[in-house]
Amino acid sequence: MLYDITPPLCPDMPVWPGDTPFGVFRTWSLSGACPVNVSRLSLSTHTGAHADAPLHYRPDGVGIGEVDLAPYLGPCRVLHCQDTGPLLTREILQMRLGDAPLPPRVLIRSYQRFPLGHWDDGFMAVAPEVVDWLGERGVCLIGTDTASLDPVNSKTLEAHHAVARHGMAILENLLLDEVPEGDYELIALPLKLMGVDASPVRAVLRPLN
Numbered sequence: 372m373l374y375d376i377t378p379p380l381c382p383d384m385p386v387w388p389g390d391t392p393f394g395v396f397r398t399w400s401l402s403g404a405c406p407v408n409v410s411r412l413s414l415s416t417h418t419g420a421h422a423d424a425p426l427h428y429r430p431d432g433v434g435i436g437e438v439d440l441a442p443y444l445g446p447c448r449v450l451h452c453q454d455t456g457p458l459l460t461r462e463i464l465q466m467r468l469g470d471a472p473l474p475p476r477v478l479i480r481s482y483q484r485f486p487l488g489h490w491d492d493g494f495m496a497v498a499p500e501v502v503d504w505l506g507e508r509g510v511c512l513i514g515t516d517t518a519s520l521d522p523v524n525s526k527t528l529e530a531h532h533a534v535a536r537h538g539m540a541i542l543e544n545l546l547l548d549e550v551p552e553g554d555y556e557l558i559a560l561p562l563k564l565m566g567v568d569a570s571p572v573r574a575v576l577r578p579l580n
């Protein structure tokens with residue numbers, strides 16, 4: 372059994388304001404003279420479920436093709452935070468998780484229903500102290516169902532920089548609507564895009580045992 376936590380990629384999907392819309396264009400089409408269909412894609416590196424590379428927000432950061440893959444597969448916890456409001460704070464998370472041990476990956480669900488058909492400016496942001504707290508507890512990957520860890524208007528991307536300080540990895544735009552709170556195996560590998568700032572992933576969760 373698998374939970375597919377990847378939103379579908381299609382031309383009418385929402386994208387970050389001003390970013391490249393998702394497009395698919397036929398290069399060759401099946402016909403008497405042509406034995407195949409072949410297409411070309413046009414899309415932002417931050418389309419749908421995706422992994423951010425350090426290069427997204429640091430001039431000296433590595434590209435997604437160069438990052439260690441270990442954070443992107445292994446044990447993870449899905450945490451429900453649908454009633455959290457505009458900012459997930461360390462106090463809220465500490466209250467929810469206490470001092471019990473955590474798996475090395477944490478996926479945070481903020482939406483009751485993921486906005487598959489429209490752009491949402493008002494998504495929940497993650498406070499940088501949350502990232503610090505998780506990093507100090509050995510977490511290597513933080514995932515969210517929102518378009519960014521930081522608020523939409525942020526120019527400083529403090530939560531992203533906190534992730535980099537701890538050498539952690541980021542997944543965004545995960546579709547967690549159908550996933551009960553609990554522990555799973557995460558599999559969400561980025562493409563080997565050399566020197567590129569992010570990559571779409573196909574993200575799935577496998578229930579344990």
Ligand SMILES: N[C@@H](CC(=O)c1ccccc1NC=O)C(=O)O
Nearest residue numbers: 387390417423427518519520543
């Ligand atoms: N931080 C967001 C994306 C982001 O910030 C962004 C994506 C596309 C175009 C512009 C963006 N930010 C501009 O300030 C992300 O990691 O997906």
Ligand SMILES: [Zn+2]
Nearest residue numbers: 417423543569
């Ligand atoms: Zn991104």
Ligand SMILES: [Zn+2]
Nearest residue numbers: 423519520543
């Ligand atoms: Zn991001």
